[in-house]
Amino acid sequence: xxxxxxxxxxxxxxxxxxxxxxxxxxxxxxxxxxxxxxxxxxxxxxxxxxxxxxxxxxxxxxxxxxxxxxxxxxxxxxxxxxxxxxxxxxxxxxxxxxxxxxxxxxxxxxxxxxxxxxxxxxxxxxxxxxxxxxxxxxxxxxxxxxxxxxxxxxxxxxxxxxxxxxxxxxxxxxxxxxxxxxxxxxxxxxxxxxxxxxxxxxxxxxxxxxxxxxxxxxxxxxxxxxxxx
Numbered sequence: 001x002x003x004x005x006x007x008x009x010x011x012x013x014x015x016x017x018x019x020x021x022x023x024x025x026x027x028x029x030x031x032x033x034x035x036x037x038x039x040x041x042x043x044x045x046x047x048x049x050x051x052x053x054x055x056x057x058x059x060x061x062x063x064x065x066x067x068x069x070x071x072x073x074x075x076x077x078x079x080x081x082x083x084x085x086x087x088x089x090x091x092x093x094x095x096x097x098x099x100x101x102x103x104x105x106x107x108x109x110x111x112x113x114x115x116x117x118x119x120x121x122x123x124x125x126x127x128x129x130x131x132x133x134x135x136x137x138x139x140x141x142x143x144x145x146x147x148x149x150x151x152x153x154x155x156x157x158x159x160x161x162x163x164x165x166x167x168x169x170x171x172x173x174x175x176x177x178x179x180x181x182x183x184x185x186x187x188x189x190x191x192x193x194x195x196x197x198x199x200x201x202x203x204x205x206x207x208x209x210x211x212x213x214x215x216x217x218x219x220x221x222x223x224x225x226x227x228x229x
Contacts, residue, residue, distance in 0.1 A: 026124065027072035027098065033176040036204035037229040041066045044225075048211075048218040055218045062087070070229055073098055088113050099124070114139065125150060140165075166191070177207065194219070202226060 029038055042065045047058040060082045067076040077090040086108045093102040105114040112134040119128040125146050131139040138160045145154035155168040164186045171180040175198075183192045194214050198207040210222040 028066070028068055028074035029072040034226075035206055037070065038068050038072075038206075038226055039229050040068065040225075040227045042225045044223045046221045046223070048220060050217075057221050061220075071098060074100070077103070097124075121146075123150060125152075204228065 028034070032041075034041070042063060044063045045061045047061055048055050049058040050056075062082065063080040063084075065076075065078045065080065066074055069075050073094060074092050077092070079087040079089075081087050088105045088107055090103050090105040092100050093104070095101040099120065101118060103116045103118075104112060105116075107113045114131055114133055116129055116131045118126050121127045123146075125144070127144050127146075129142045129144075131141075133139055140160060141158045141162075143156040143158070144152055145156075147153050151172060153170055155170070156164060157166045157168075159165050166186065167184045167188075169182045169184070170178060173179040177198055178196055180196070181192075181194045182190060183194070185191050192214055193216075194212050197211050197213070198209065199211075200208040202208055204226075206224070206226055208224045208226070211218060212220045212222070214220075
């Protein structure tokens, strides 16, 4: 479940990465398509449930809380359960050029839960993520593909034994927000088409509410709270 939740968060993010030839990577504000000097962002996720033939927003599923430094780098990522207890806390580690090289997730008792390491291409685009558990055993690997403009267009998810599990293809709107995600199984069969719609922009122009439709049915609502320096 914890792995699935982290993957769900990846799908929700608008991932627009440009070129950089000094082994730098775009900071958190760019990868999340956030405008202004964001200090914190909290995103709360709710399922949309069908009741008596009508779709209604359900109770909170989980909450993700991010801290961002003045350089725009993500420093901490905490996930909260529906009862506001901490599920885990992740700390990012940066190398040369302020590039995020590793992210370590810790259980509420402070023990290591998982570790993700990243690889980048010559333009600074993140092209690979590999997660292991606390014992160093691989959980999964993800490979990312970009177009000539440096926009992430595809994602390939591989299981611990190296087998392809799924492929995702992305489409972004003119504002740089994720508009559509098509998920295919290992045989290339389309499993889910998810379309995202946004509203309630703040003064900086960042969206505060997103509704996702999976195969034309309302599926999930995301609501943001954003503070600024």
